[in-house]
Amino acid sequence: MAARGTFALVERAMRVDTRLARTHLVRLGFAMLILLFVVQVQRDISNYSAPGRDVFRSMCWVNFFLLNLAGVSFFSTVITEEKEELTLGLLRMAGISPVGILLGKVTPRLLGVVLLLSVQLPFTILAITLGGVSIDQIFAAYVALLAFAVLMAGVGAFLSTVCARSSLAASLTTAALATVFIMPYLLRDAGREMYRDKEISVTTREAIYEAAETVEQTTPLGSLEVILTTGFNGNPLSFQVIVDLSCGAVFFLLAWLLFDVFTRNEAQSTPARGMMALFSKRVASQSRVWNHAIVWKDFNFLTGGVTAIVIKLLAYSILMGAMSVMISKRVRTDVSDNVGATLMASMLTALIVEIPIYLSRLFREELRWQTWSCLTLLPKTTTRVALSKLAGVAPAFLPAIIVFVVGAFIAPKFFENYLFKRIFIREDGWYWVLQYLLSVHVIVLLSLVVKWGAVPFGISVVVVPNVIFMATAGRNASLGVLATIGVVTFLAMFFFQWLIIRQLKILAAT
Amino acid sequence: MTSTEKQSEPNQPAVVLRGVQHSFRKFKALVDINFDVPAQSLHGFVGPNGAGKTTVLKLICTLLKPQTGKVEVFGRDVATDYLAVRRRLGFMPDHFSMYRQMTVYEYLDFFAAAYGLPVETRTKVLDDVLELTDMGGRRTDLINGLSRGMQQRVGLARVLVNDPDILLLDEPASGLDPRARIELMDVLRALRSMGKTIIISSHILSELAELCDSVTIIDRGTIRYCGTMPGLLDHQAEYPTYRLTSAEPLNGLRDKLSKSAGIMSVEEIEGSPDVRVAFDPEQLDSNGVLRAAMDAGITVTGFSRAQRHLNQAFMDLTEKGVR
Numbered sequence: 001m002a003a004r005g006t007f008a009l010v011e012r013a014m015r016v017d018t019r020l021a022r023t024h025l026v027r028l029g030f031a032m033l034i035l036l037f038v039v040q041v042q043r044d045i046s047n048y049s050a051p052g053r054d055v056f057r058s059m060c061w062v063n064f065f066l067l068n069l070a071g072v073s074f075f076s077t078v079i080t081e082e083k084e085e086l087t088l089g090l091l092r093m094a095g096i097s098p099v100g101i102l103l104g105k106v107t108p109r110l111l112g113v114v115l116l117l118s119v120q121l122p123f124t125i126l127a128i129t130l131g132g133v134s135i136d137q138i139f140a141a142y143v144a145l146l147a148f149a150v151l152m153a154g155v156g157a158f159l160s161t162v163c164a165r166s167s168l169a170a171s172l173t174t175a176a177l178a179t180v181f182i183m184p185y186l187l188r189d190a191g192r193e194m195y196r197d198k199e200i201s202v203t204t205r206e207a208i209y210e211a212a213e214t215v216e217q218t219t220p221l222g223s224l225e226v227i228l229t230t231g232f233n234g235n236p237l238s239f240q241v242i243v244d245l246s247c248g249a250v251f252f253l254l255a256w257l258l259f260d261v262f263t264r265n266e267a268q269s270t271p272a273r274g275m276m277a278l279f280s281k282r283v284a285s286q287s288r289v290w291n292h293a294i295v296w297k298d299f300n301f302l303t304g305g306v307t308a309i310v311i312k313l314l315a316y317s318i319l320m321g322a323m324s325v326m327i328s329k330r331v332r333t334d335v336s337d338n339v340g341a342t343l344m345a346s347m348l349t350a351l352i353v354e355i356p357i358y359l360s361r362l363f364r365e366e367l368r369w370q371t372w373s374c375l376t377l378l379p380k381t382t383t384r385v386a387l388s389k390l391a392g393v394a395p396a397f398l399p400a401i402i403v404f405v406v407g408a409f410i411a412p413k414f415f416e417n418y419l420f421k422r423i424f425i426r427e428d429g430w431y432w433v434l435q436y437l438l439s440v441h442v443i444v445l446l447s448l449v450v451k452w453g454a455v456p457f458g459i460s461v462v463v464v465p466n467v468i469f470m471a472t473a474g475r476n477a478s479l480g481v482l483a484t485i486g487v488v489t490f491l492a493m494f495f496f497q498w499l500i501i502r503q504l505k506i507l508a509a510t
Numbered sequence: 511m512t513s514t515e516k517q518s519e520p521n522q523p524a525v526v527l528r529g530v531q532h533s534f535r536k537f538k539a540l541v542d543i544n545f546d547v548p549a550q551s552l553h554g555f556v557g558p559n560g561a562g563k564t565t566v567l568k569l570i571c572t573l574l575k576p577q578t579g580k581v582e583v584f585g586r587d588v589a590t591d592y593l594a595v596r597r598r599l600g601f602m603p604d605h606f607s608m609y610r611q612m613t614v615y616e617y618l619d620f621f622a623a624a625y626g627l628p629v630e631t632r633t634k635v636l637d638d639v640l641e642l643t644d645m646g647g648r649r650t651d652l653i654n655g656l657s658r659g660m661q662q663r664v665g666l667a668r669v670l671v672n673d674p675d676i677l678l679l680d681e682p683a684s685g686l687d688p689r690a691r692i693e694l695m696d697v698l699r700a701l702r703s704m705g706k707t708i709i710i711s712s713h714i715l716s717e718l719a720e721l722c723d724s725v726t727i728i729d730r731g732t733i734r735y736c737g738t739m740p741g742l743l744d745h746q747a748e749y750p751t752y753r754l755t756s757a758e759p760l761n762g763l764r765d766k767l768s769k770s771a772g773i774m775s776v777e778e779i780e781g782s783p784d785v786r787v788a789f790d791p792e793q794l795d796s797n798g799v800l801r802a803a804m805d806a807g808i809t810v811t812g813f814s815r816a817q818r819h820l821n822q823a824f825m826d827l828t829e830k831g832v833r
C-alpha cells in the first residue's frame with residue numbers, strides 16, 4: 001500500500017512536470033547555455049590553453065550554482081508545501097507511510113535534477129573535442145554533482161519535515177550552505193591568526209588547515225577543482241561523493257524518524273502573527289491601526305514591526321561590533337577604513353539578500369491566504385495598494401541601512417573613492433545595480449505565478465545571462481554598449497511593473 | 511462623498527446589467543446577461559454550481575471588467591468609475607479571505623482605516639458593527655481561533671465598516687450550521703431594514719425563499735428568471751393549476767376527470783393523496799374544474815390554487831448536469 005502510494009505520488013509529479021512547458025524550456029535553456037559556452041570558446045580558441053576544460057569548468061560551476069538554488073527552493077519545500085496546503089493529513093489518511101510520502105515527494109524532484117544534468121551530457125562531450133578535458137573528468141564531475149544533489153535532497157527533506165514553513169526551511173538551508181562554504185576560509189584565517197599571535201603551535205595550525213581542507217572537500221566547491229586539474233586520474237567515488245551520499249541518507253533517515261513528531265499538527269500552518277505575538281492581545285488591540293492601514297499591516301505582520309527592527313538592528317550592531325573588534329586587533333594601520341569598509345560591505349550583502357526575500361513575500365502571503373481580493377476592493381488603485389505594501393516593508397531594511405551609514409561615516413574616503421567612484425562608476429557597479437533591480441522585479445513577478453523558488457529563479461534569470469555576457473562578449477564592451485543595455489534594463493523594469501500590476505488584477509478576480 | 515450623495519436612491523436601480531458577456535478563454539461564463547436589482551431590496555441570486563453567479567458578482571464588485579455590455583452600480587459604470595463604485599459596496603467572497611493572524615478588532619480597524627475612516631469615527635463604527643454581528647464579546651480574540659460561523663460574522667462586519675449601500679454576499683451561509691444560518695438571515699433582515707441593498711448568492715433556493723424580495727436564477731451563463739419570489743412560482747406554468755383534495759382515494763376517478771373537457775392534466779402529488787389539476791382557461795374557469803371533479807364522482811374536500819414548490823421551479827428552470 002505504502003509503495004503504491006509512493007509510486008502514485010512520483011508518477012503524478014512526473015506527469016505534471018512533463019506537461020509543464022517550463023520544464024522543457026529550462027532543459028532547452030541549459031542545452032543552449034552549453035552551446036553558447038562552446039561557441040564562445042571556439043571563437044576565441046587562441047586565447048585558451050585548454051578550451052574544452054574551460055567550457056566544462058563553466059558548465060560545472062553553473063550546475064553547482066543551480067544545485068545550491070535547488071537546495072534552497074526545490075528541495076527545502078518538499079514537505080512544508082504539503083503542510084502549508086493542509087494536504088499532508090490527506091496523504092496520511094490515504095494510507096501512505098511517512099517514508100512513502102518522503103520518497104514520493106523527494107524522488108520526482110531528484111529525478112528532475114538528474115534529468116537536467118543528463119540532458120547536458122551529449123553537449124558536454126563536445127568539450128572533449130575542444131581539448132583539455134577527458135571523459136573520466138566529465139564522468140567524475142557529474143558523479144560529484146549528483147552526490148551533491150542527493151545531499152541537497154536529504155537536507156531538504158529533513159528541514160522541510162522539521163520546519164512548519166517553507167520560508168524557514170529555505171532560510172535554514174541557506175544558512176547551512178553558507179556555513180559549510182565559509183567555514184574552511186574562517187578556519188584557515190583563525191589558524192593563521194592564532195599562529196601569528198603565538199597562541200597555537202605549527203602542528204595545531206596544520207591540523208586546523210587539514211580540517212579546513214576536509215570540510216572544503218565535502219562539497220563540489222573543493223572536489224570540482226581537483227577533478228578539473230590537468231591529468232586527473234582519480235576515482236569518481238571521491239571523498240566528497242561518499243560524504244555527500246552518506247549525509248544525504250542520514251538526513252533522509254532523520255526526516256523519516258522525526259516525521260510523525262513534526263507533522264502531527266497541521267494547524268501550525270496559519271498566518272504568522274510574528275513579533276506581534278510578543279504583545280498581549282489586549283495591548284495589541286488597544287493600539288490603533290494607522291491611517292495608512294496597509295502600511296501598518298505589512299509593517300507589523302510582514303516585517304515584524306518595531307520589535308523586529310530593533311532586534312535586527314541590535315543583532316547587526318553586535319555582529320558588526322564584534323567584527324570591528326577583530327579587525328582592530330588584526331590590522332595595524334587604517335583601522336577605521338577597514339572597519340568602515342567591513343560594515344558597508346556586510347550591510348550591502350545583507351541588503352542584497354533581504355530585499356528579494358521580503359519583496360517575494362509582499363504579495364505571495366496575500367495570495368496564499370486569499371486576502372488579495374479584499375485589498376483590491378478598497379477604493380484605491382492596484383498600483384497604490386502595491387506601493388503602500390512596499391512602504392510597509394521598507395522599514396525592514398532600516399537596520400542594514402543604518403549600519404551602512406555608520407560605516408560610511410567611519411570611512412568616508414573609502415565610501416567616496418572606492419565604493420562610489422571606483423566600484424560604482426568606473427568598474428560598472430551601476431550596471432550591476434540596474435541588473436539587480438531588474439532581478440528584484442522578476443522575483444516579484446515570479447512570486448505571483450510560482451509557489452516556491454521565486455528568489456533563486458529570479459536571480460538565475462537575470463544574473464546567469466549577465467555573468468555569461470560579462471565573461472564573454474561584454475568583457476571588453478564599451479561604455480556606450482553598457483549604457484544602452486542599462487537603458488533597456490531600466491525600461492524593462494517599467495515593463496515588469498506593468499506585468500506585476502496586470503497579474504495582480506488577474507489574481508484578484510480568481 | 512457626502513452622506514446625501516451616499517444615500518441609496520429608491521427609484522434608481524441599485525445594479526443594472528445590460529448585454530453582459532464574459533468568457534474565460536474559450537469558456538463562455540456569461541451569455542447576454544440583463545437584469546436590474548432594485549435599490550433597498552434583498553435580492554437572491556441563485557443557480558447551480560458553475561452557473562456564473564460568482565462571475566456576475568465579481569463584475570458588479572469591479573474585480574472583473576465586463577468584456578461586453580455594461581454594468582452599473584447606482585448609475586456608475588463599474589469599468590470606468592470603479593473607485594466610486596467600490597466606496598459604495600461591500601463584497602463578501604465565498605471563501606474565508608481573512609487576516610487570521612489579527613484579532614477581530616485589529617481586522618475591522620484595519621479595514622475601517624483602509625476605507626479612510628478617521629480614528630475618532632472608527633471607534634463608534636466598530637462598536638456598531640460588532641454589536642450588529644454580535645461579536646462585541648470576541649473583539650480581542652484572534653480570528654484564527656474563531657469558529658466558522660463566527661468568522662463569517664467577522665467577514666460580514668468587515669463589509670459593513672465603510673457603511674456600504676450595497677452588500678454582495680457570495681454563498682454566505684455555506685458551511686454554517688443551522689443555527690448560524692438562521693442568525694445570519696436575521697442579521698441580513700436587520701440590514702435590509704436599514705435600507706441596504708443586498709445581493710445574496712446561493713445554490714439553495716429555499717434558503718432564500720423567505721428572505722428575498724426578488725430573485726434571479728442563472729444557469730449556464732444565462733438568466734432563466736428575474737422577478738419576485740411569488741412570480742417565480744407561477745413562472746412558466748403553461749396552464750393554471752389547482753390542487754384538489756379528495757375524501758377517499760381517486761383510483762379510476764382520476765382518469766375520468768382527466769377526460770373532462772378543458773382539463774389538460776391531472777397529476778399525482780408525490781407523498782400526498784392530492785392531485786394537481788391543470789386546465790385550459792379558454793375553456794374552463796376554476797368553478798368549471800370543481801364542477802367537473804364533482805361530475806366525475808370525486809368527493810372534494812379541498813380545492814385551492816396550486817403553486818409549484820420552489821425546488822420544482824428551480825429544477826424546471828435549470829438544466830441537468832454540470833457544464
